[in-house]
Amino acid sequence: MFKRLGAAILLVEDLQKCIAFYQDTLELKIKNQSPDWVEFQNEGQSAVLALHPTRIKQKGFSNMLVGFNVSNLESVCKKLEDKQVKFYKKITQESFGKHAIIEDPEGHLISIVEIPPKDELGQIPYYHGFAPVEGLM
Numbered sequence: 001m002f003k004r005l006g007a008a009i010l011l012v013e014d015l016q017k018c019i020a021f022y023q024d025t026l027e028l029k030i031k032n033q034s035p036d037w038v039e040f041q042n043e044g045q046s047a048v049l050a051l052h053p054t055r056i057k058q059k060g061f062s063n064m065l066v067g068f069n070v071s072n073l074e075s076v077c078k079k080l081e082d083k084q085v086k087f088y089k090k091i092t093q094e095s096f097g098k099h100a101i102i103e104d105p106e107g108h109l110i111s112i113v114e115i116p117p118k119d120e121l122g123q124i125p126y127y128h129g130f131a132p133v134e135g136l137m
Contacts, residue, residue, distance in 0.1 A: 001070070001076055001079060002068045002070060002076075002112075003068070003069055003070060003071065004046065004047075004068070004069060005047050005066065005067070005068060006047060006048070006067045006068055006069035006113065007039070007047060007048045007049070007050050007065075007066075007067035007111070008047065008048075008049050008050070008064065008065075008066065008067070009050045009051075009052055009064065009065035009066075009067050009111060010049070010050070010051050010052070010063065010064055011052055011053070011054040011063040011064065011065070012051050012052070012053060012054060012063075013053070013054050015036075015037075015038070015051060015052075015053050018051050019038050019051065022040055022049065022051065023040070028040035028041075028042055028049065029041065029042050029043075031048055036052070036053065037050060037051060037052045037053070038050065038051050050067070052065075064108075065101070065108075065109045065110065065111045066108070066109075066110050066111070067110075067111040067112075067113065068110065068111070068112050068113070069113055069114070069115060070112055070113070070114055071114065072114065073091055073098040073099075073100060073112060073113070073114035074091065074098075076112060077090075077091055077100055077112070080102060085102050085103075086102065086103045087100065087101070087102055087103075088101040088102060088103050088109055089101035096113070096115055097113055097114050097115040097116055098113065098114040099111065099112070099113050099114075100112050100113075
């Protein structure tokens with residue numbers, strides 16, 4: 001069901017201060033950035049470290065999310081619903097792809113994302129190597 005760990009997501013209070021720390025102090029390279037979040041990924045790594053601003057301070061919630069990439073979010077969420085998993089956020093379409101968040105038994109949040117390939121002939125993010133496409137030859 002889960003292909004690989006896609007991201008460790010830290011929820012931070014001061015996004016700009018944390019970006020400076022991870023980029024300048026730890027020398028991590030920025031992969032993607034928007035006004036609301038940033039992803040770091042150094043060469044040779046498949047998972048990313050993402051920083052997102054903390055929106056709500058709630059007692060009992062961790063300030064870290066684990067993120068998984070899947071190839072079919074609807075199918076995965078259906079299986080999780082059948083297993084009575086609690087959803088913090090149902091499937092939504094985001095700028096980066098389809099996204100849902102579930103909770104583990106202790107309330108830790110787990111992000112699940114389906115990111116489409118960049119284009120029709122692009123490769124899915126968790127596949128590296130040659131993928132022949134039928135009908136092109």
